[in-house]
Amino acid sequence: MSILIPVAVVSGLGLVFGLGLSYASKVFEVKTDERIGAIREMLPGANCGACGYSGCDGLAEAIINEGVHPSRCPVGGIAVVNAIADYLGVDEGSIDVNVARVLCQGNCDNVVFKYNYSGIEDCHAANALAGGMDACSYGCVGLGSCKKVCQFDAIIVENGLARIVPEKCTGCGNCVAECPKSIIKLVPVLSGFTVKCNNHDKGVIARKNCKVGCIACQRCVKVCPSDAITMDNNVAVIDPEKCTNCGQCAEVCPQKCITNTIVKRF
Amino acid sequence: MKELFAILIGAILVENFVLSKFLGICPFLGVSKKTSTALGMSGAVIFVLVMSQAVTWLANEYLLKPNSLEYLQTITFILVIAALVQFVETVLKKLMPPLYKALGVYLPLITTNCAVLGSALIFVERDYTFVEAVVFGFAAGLGFTLALILFSGIRERLETADIPEAFKGMPITLVAASLVSITFIGFAGLIIG
DSSP states (O other), X not given: OTTHHHHHHHHHHHXXXXXXXXXXXXXXXXXXXXXXXXXXXXXXXXXXXXXSSSSHHHHHHHHHHSOOOXXXXXXXXXXXXHHHXXXXXXXXXXXXXXXXXXXXXXXXXXXXXXXXXXXXXXXXHHHHTTTOSBSSTTSXXXXXXXXXXXXXXXEEEXXXXXXXXXXXXXXXXXXXXXXXXXXXXXXXXXXXXXXXXXXXXXXXXHHHHBTTOOOXXXXXXXXXXXXXXXXXXXXXXXXXXXOOOOOHHHHHOTTOOEEEOOOOOX | OHXXXXXXXXXXXXTOXXXXXXXXXXXXXXXXXXHXXXXXXXXXXXXXXXXXXXXXXXXXXXXXXXXXXXXXHHHHHHHHHHHHHHHHHHHHHHHOHHHHHHHTTHHHHHTTOHHHHHHHHHHHHHTOOHHHHXXXXXXXXXXXXXXXXXXXXXXXHHHHSOOOGGGTTHHHHHHXXXXXXXXXXXXXXXXXX
């Protein structure tokens, strides 16, 4: 019989505390805005932090309490923003949906190697060794540090070159921050043509180091009908705001480093 | 008074919970990256420790001892602490929103902090009176605060230090923690009272 006392004490305590807590939660109930919960449901729920808040909960709260526009979430895309904007009855606003793009095509076939790297699989580590094994000191190291931080499985590393799957990329920008070479850029999803090179060397050196590097010949600059291409320190850069996706630059590029990656996602 | 002072100094320096007794290591390493978060966590720990000491002492004295159920201390204390923290959180959310915001996520984290349970088990071991137990809890919280603030200062400096690649991150943190702990052994010779 004496075993019943401890059982009664512990289960009694549990019962008292349980009842007390549920009673307290009723008495001390704080009214939270039910819209916060509803918006939280609509957000992607990846808690990636790309919006600058602590997670999807933080953004949902900020949308209601601070009047932050739903397009702050770069991950959900137009569908999510529209859903939240409809729910709140606010203007959808202009939505910049970005995707990340690797500005390099220097895979193992295209780039010349300085040395054979057999250290740990990490771009930062390789980059610390004389700027990586590629002769081009600007290009993709290809050890997949970006792939490790991507929460959406949108990055593939093939043949020593990171590639972003545009259908999966949400534009959260984690890889942009991770890349030691800073060659991943966020570009508007609707601009198709990008100069996939970030080599600031002079043309002769660029050509010697990589088969597909920009040699700063400026043919694309001259051919572009909408003046969207400028030279930035020996690399052509396309301004997505001016680009009309006509594709003439890609045709004239002798190094084939301007490519079209239009995504039909929406 | 003298005994209380001895308990206070003893728990802060001689038997510092984190650095000498190795209780509450998880928040010690987890939230010591910045001094501001360390302060938030420490505040919550002091708060919960004082309250839980009082409640667990009463539970021990008037529930367990009369029924000679001392062997149930661990489970009862955990139950009491968890319920207390949950209750305090609910109340704070309603009555003191600024304090609730300041303690934030740290409050529920402390439910399973072994420093809280540890200090409850220690006062039983030492047969403290009610006042002594509460002072001990307060002092343990202060000791925790001291350790956290000391260490967060070190970690803030480590951020900018030139550390060998292999030691970056957790390894250097653990090495630093062990060194801080060694320095606290120096207080072991301090005899109070």
